[in-house]
Amino acid sequence: MLGFEVTGPYVGAMMMSLAALFLFIWGVLSGALSGTDKAANGFFEREMENERSAEQRSGEPDAP
Numbered sequence: 001m002l003g004f005e006v007t008g009p010y011v012g013a014m015m016m017s018l019a020a021l022f023l024f025i026w027g028v029l030s031g032a033l034s035g036t037d038k039a040a041n042g043f044f045e046r047e048m049e050n051e052r053s054a055e056q057r058s059g060e061p062d063a064p
Contacts, residue, residue, distance in 0.1 A: 027033050
């Protein structure tokens with residue numbers, strides 16, 4: 001059997017991967033990830049509003 005120096009990191013990585021997977025599944029099933037589109041769209045709208053107000057103040061559109 002291989003020593004712990006070889007198998008230990010692999011076991012640790014597998015346990016962390018499983019923990020991350022279970023946390024993701026828990027988040028999806030509990031609804032923690034719902035409404036993310038609403039927050040992203042709100043952020044985008046605020047950024048576009050700020051950009052439009054900056055263009056109106058300067059009088060020239062910003063170059064892309």
